[in-house]
Amino acid sequence: MTITRRGALRLGGLAATALATPGLAWAQSPLPDKPIRLLVPNAAGGVADLTARTVGAALSERIGRAVVIENRPGAGGIVAGQALLSAPADGSTFMVATNANAISKSLFRSLPFDPIRDFAPVGLMGTFAIAILVAPSSPIRTAQDLIAALKKDVRGTNIGTISVGSTQNLAAELFKTSAGLETTTVPFSGTPALLTSLLRNDVTAAFEIVAPLMGQIKDGSLRAIAVTSSARAANLPEVPTLQEAGLKDFDVTSWNAVVAHAKAPQPVIETLNRELNAVLADPGVKSKLLEAGVEAKGDSPAQLGALMTSEAEKWRAVIERAGIEKQ
Numbered sequence: 425m426t427i428t429r430r431g432a433l434r435l436g437g438l439a440a441t442a443l444a445t446p447g448l449a450w451a452q453s454p455l456p457d458k459p460i461r462l463l464v465p466n467a468a469g470g471v472a473d474l475t476a477r478t479v480g481a482a483l484s485e486r487i488g489r490a491v492v493i494e495n496r497p498g499a500g501g502i503v504a505g506q507a508l509l510s511a512p513a514d515g516s517t518f519m520v521a522t523n524a525n526a527i528s529k530s531l532f533r534s535l536p537f538d539p540i541r542d543f544a545p546v547g548l549m550g551t552f553a554i555a556i557l558v559a560p561s562s563p564i565r566t567a568q569d570l571i572a573a574l575k576k577d578v579r580g581t582n583i584g585t586i587s588v589g590s591t592q593n594l595a596a597e598l599f600k601t602s603a604g605l606e607t608t609t610v611p612f613s614g615t616p617a618l619l620t621s622l623l624r625n626d627v628t629a630a631f632e633i634v635a636p637l638m639g640q641i642k643d644g645s646l647r648a649i650a651v652t653s654s655a656r657a658a659n660l661p662e663v664p665t666l667q668e669a670g671l672k673d674f675d676v677t678s679w680n681a682v683v684a685h686a687k688a689p690q691p692v693i694e695t696l697n698r699e700l701n702a703v704l705a706d707p708g709v710k711s712k713l714l715e716a717g718v719e720a721k722g723d724s725p726a727q728l729g730a731l732m733t734s735e736a737e738k739w740r741a742v743i744e745r746a747g748i749e750k751q
Contacts, residue, residue: 453487453488453695454515454689454691454692454695455487455489455515455516455692455695455696456514456515456516456692457489458489458516459489459490459491459492459516460483460484460487460489460490460491460492460516460517460518461492461494461511461516461517461518462476462480462491462492462493462494462518462519462520462682463494463496463504463507463508463517463518463519463520464476464493464494464495464496464497464504464519464520465496465497465498465500465501465503465504465505465519465520465522465524466495466497466520466522467495467497468495470636471552471633471635471636471678471680471716471717471718472520472522472680473493473495474716474718475520475549475550475680475713475716475718476493476520476549476680477493478709478712478713478716479549479700479703479704479709479713480492480493482703482706482708482709483699483700483703486699486702486703487696487699494507500524500527500528500531500532500589501521501522501524501525501528501539502528502532502535502536504519504520505519505525505536505537505539505542505543506536506537507519508543508683508684508685509537509542509685511685513684513685513686513687513688514688514689514692515684515688515689515692515693515696517684517685518546518682518683518684518696519543519682519683519684520549520680520681520682521543521545521680521681521682521683521732522678522679522680522681523591523678523679523735523739524590524591525539525540525543525683525732526539526540526732526735526736526738526739527589527590527591527594527735527736527739527743529736529739529740530736530739530740530743530744530750531589531739531743531748531750531751532750532751533750533751539732539736540732540733540736541686542685542686543683543684543685543686544683544684544685544686544687544688544693544725545681545683545725545726545728545729545732546681546682546683546684546693546696546697546700546725546728547681547682547696547697547700547701547722547723547724547725547728548679548680548681548721548722548723548727548728548731549679549680549681549682549700549704549718549720549721549722550679550680550704550713550718550719550720550721551653551677551678551679551680551718551719551721552633552634552635552657552677552678552679552680552717552718552719553633553634553635553651553652553653553657553659553660553677553678553717554591554592554595554631554632554633554634554651554652554653554676554677554678555631555632555633555634555637555641555648555649555650555651555652555657555660555663556570556599556629556630556631556648556649556650556651556652556666557622557629557630557631557632557637557641557646557647557648557649558570558622558628558629558630558646558647558649559622559623559625559646559647560644560645560646560647561625562625562628562629562647564628564629564649565647565649566649566650566664566669567649567650567664567666567669567671568669568670569649570628570629570649570650571603571605571669573628574603574605574607574628575604575605578606578607581607581628582607582608582609582610582627582628583596583599583600583607583608583609583610583627583628583629583630583631584609584610584611584612584618584621584622584626584627584628584629584630584631585609585610585611585612585618585630585631585632586611586612586613586614586615586618586632587611587612587613587614588611588748589743589748589751591633591676591678592631592632592633593609593611593631594676594739594742594743594746595631595652595676596609596631597609597742597745597746597748598674598676598742599631599652599666599671599674601742601745601746602666602671602674603671607628609746610627615632615636615637618630618632619632619637619640619646622646629649631652633678633717634648634651634657634659634660634717635659635716635717635718636717638659638717641660648660648663649663650663650664650665650666650668650669651663651664651665651666652665652666652674652675652676652677653665653675653676653677654667654674654675654677657719658714658719659714659717679721679731680718681728681731681732682696682700683728684696693725694725697724697725700722701722701723704720704721704722705720705722
């Protein structure tokens, strides 16, 4: 077939359009040719939801397919996990995995699935900090002050967290073990009740996720004396880590990641991981996530798998040592 100069120019234009248009460039993608579902195991408005929506919107532009966020809260991620495993394993449905997935393996007496074996890791999306908070009227200004106060008056001091088995609650239990403390951990039904008790000085200190409390920390309504991660939080760079306070190797970091059905096609997982990492490297996405208190961080499926396995083992040991009853 003979191609005229005009025809060649037209073909060149179409090629350029295909390269510039994700939907056209992805015509031969291993991803199924239909909308991608991303299940979130938490209610709308939380850190996991905001992370999923920010990343999902940018991912949709890259892959030329709609990314539909579906909130499936309940039972520590069990509801969302069951929804993922009951969906076709064709690589069109994914789930946001969190610390709760790793914790649930040891926290529940029985689960309808194995939170490690039954899900295929795709990639990390981001991490976010947990802080130790005190009331602004408290004389405690550092983690060292807190440890000294808790050791001096075991009966008159305590630590508050949200529900038993939450990452915050287990971080407090790990803190007690690491610092050699015998103080009581008081679980509350939710953050509002916890903060009310903290501000009334009913609890000495509280362990809570930073992201939703940034406004109160910045305006002085709450005082953050330490973060539990191994590095200082990007949104609280002035607050030292517990490692800096002398608790060697202490590291509790909350995270959100993407997982698939264990039987999802490997080419789909590899493709989505590559695109996910590209999205997380985008300065605009990084900025939006940081506004929500999340530090964008990508990795490989193998790295995420190793994280999930190591976290499950870490929390198993903490749960057993703290004598937390299985639910």
